Amino acid sequence: MSLPPATLTFLGAVGTVTGSRYLLEVSGRRYLIECGLFQGPEAVERRNWEPFPVDARSLDAVVLSHAHIDHSGYLPRLTALGLRAPVFCTEGTALLLGILLPDAGRIQEEDARFAAAHADREGIGPADPLYTEEDARRALARLRPAAIGAWVVIDDLVSLRFRRAGHILGSAIVELRVDTGNGPQTLVFSGDLGGYQRDVMRDPETVEAADVLVVESTYGDRTQDRSHLREELAAIVHETAARGGVLVIPAFAVGRTQDILYLLRELEDAGRIPALPVFVDSPMATDATEIYCLHHADHNLRVDLPMDERQCPLRCRDTRFVRTPEESKALSRRPGPFIVVSASGMCSGGRVLHHLKHRLADRANTVLLAGYQAAGTTGRLLDEGAESVRIHGRIVPVRARVAMLHGLSAHADRDELHRWLAGFVRPPRATFVVHGEPAASAALTDALADRGWRASVPAAGRAYAIGEAP
Template sequence: MDVNLQFLGAAHCVTGSKHLLTLEEAGKRHQLLIDCGLFQGLKELRLRNREELPLAPADVEIVILTHAHIDHSGYLPKLVKDGFRGRILCTEPTADLLSIMLLDSAKLQEEDAVYANKKGYSKHHPALPLYSQADVEQVLPLVESVAYNAPISLLGGSLVLTFREAGHILGSAIVELDVRGAHQHKRLVFSGDLGRYDSPLMHDPTAIPQADVLVVESTYGDRTTRLADPESVLARTVNEALDRGGVLLVAAFAVGRTQALLYYLKKLLAAGRIPPVPVYVDSPMALRVADLYPRHPTAHRLGHGNVFDFSGLHLVPESEQSKALNQKTGWGIIISASGMCTGGRIVHHLHHRLPRPQDTLLLIGYQAEGTRGRRLLAGEQEIKMFGEMVPVRCHVEHLDGFSAHADRSELLRWLDQFQAPPQRAFVVHGEPPAAENLAATLRERHWPSVEVPEYLESVRLFAGL
């Protein structure tokens, strides 16, 4: 058996995760995708979403998802639209999240296209979404859920898949693939996105003792972001924002970060470390995601019940309620998505809040290159929104330590748990400085072969297995 791997995304960038695994034996070829994500951020990356893949979607037999974030799952509707009819395998919480996230992704694309056509600021006439909500409905029947730590045989026994806890978001998984050839067995491990150790919400990433080939993320491969006391840092940030007499607008990913933020705010309010302040969750997707936690009590540390509710919490499901928040003055905390400020209701809040000196914008997740959040973080004084330039007069704060990604020290902690270094390692899902930094460290630790693959690069992992 010959085994090949091609990197169709997350190579020299943090989005668009797609890894094409090809197994060839006795004249038969099997193709699988590990993750199927959208590119986000820089325009040159986003344009790849509309480029033809170097494969026939109908030839792909299986898609294996590490988790539901759009940069890992958001290309699925396009793949199905173009002919894929195979199996989509993921954990049970991820299966529940997919219907929420993919429908939201399609809805935002449709709304953006309508608005762009109305305002005439798109270069495409007419502007069209990559896929529609109707396309998403064709994806969902193909999804099959698999329990953690429950091996499943694929391709007639040539491949055995096992999901391990990754600790990144609800349902996130490390993918173990045991390839069984006529002469040898080999193990491939895809880290997906690894979470943080000692998180109050998520379990620690599972230690993997052995792998022949490892594909590992490197989002924070070049820096440590862990906060010694995240509650105190958040309390100080909230109190400083309220002291300005304005609204604290938090850009938070609907999955993971919003729930973590509510957990901490609930604790701070109960302890009197921040004053009683109305907290508005203006993200319909975040509200639906919060409802999933009680359905999967073993997939996180919080157990049963409504763990995010507290006095002063206001849920904002309707768009008219969201628009009304733009008129709010005085104290208040508004939590909205998307976390990189690229779409969703946060964009309208930014349009109204950025020019207000008394307001504060808090970014609490990774901001990919080319995103509006990254430009705000860099201190740009004007941001283009809805075809016009909006001045940035509000305070902009950033808390890296609230990211759901393992930082450099946590990545190395996880990597150090291998009993012996994998024979080949590929460092992906990181901007070049982060990926190269982590790769250099592993080489210094005498890992046999560590590579940072190029976009579309193809490598032969095994021949005559």
């Protein structure tokens, strides 16, 4: 039995927050919306190695909502598999991908070399990289940046418009006009939605109509209390400084690092924290911060001066951007008090692991987690009160204080998701709830059903006819 003229198949981000990939097929053509890596525990990450369900050469276009690796990081793999299609994204996303994807390729190669050198150990990943830095650079050549708000004709069947999502720089809601053969249809993919009245990012744009909606649900079952954010951060800085300790803040290079730098600068200017040295120990975060300073369209910051100027709102009195491995290693020997902001945000890799290895055993220090920690990550273990963690093959005792800074997530919470969904003049004919752990997705689905929406969590791998009820 042949498929209907237009179908949507969910290849990832179902029952999990990573691996966003949605395959739209229209009259024999194929369009991939999102191209993300699965991230988290080893069993989840191994899904990246499964055969892609269609020939990469058969894709007619790829569309990315934003630069985070769980939405873009599979693109170099598709390129290695023969992708020939253009890849549409916003201008801000293209800038960030220029630093994120090559870095992801380098990490893949480093992980593969480590696996090859320790092939006799259980639990070590594949000895071949999923893709290389060169694959990532070839993927960048396929990017077709588009301005937010402008309609772009992909071909005679599909047109595209990006709407501001407010999540990170360049993040967008994806709006597609599709000629399904049974009349035009509007498909809207929320991507990752930001919240409202945030310090750095602008509010997500209201969308009023869609025939089919695919909406994220990361915080579909809970709210974020931001009312005490500054007080909590100031108290932790003061307490750590009083002990002569080091405050280690694991943070994603894009978005979270800039939020933290902004808050530290604001608190310092108000005299609410001491003027400590602040080290940003992540080359990617340094590059991303420079992009924020140069690309003003998506955020609220006044960054008329270069990043190395005191007036830049992303710099404290003594902010230092660490680039070389030698500078990073020197921080491990430096006595406190000082603050180090380093990737990755879930402590699943990057230079922050070196800082944790050297600082966790000392009660004078503090590790400040600044957002959601996925199951299976070192960050989740720390958040759950682990007495020790394994880092680089070594068991490290946890004696430092571990705290969580609530309210910094770049995702809309439950109430903000409902506020954005309330912008629709009438319910879409079908709403698919994705990008959430099962409880979060179920909560948002049930809430929409209570409002009379036809909503469900889609089945992974199933092809849904456009306009079909969930």
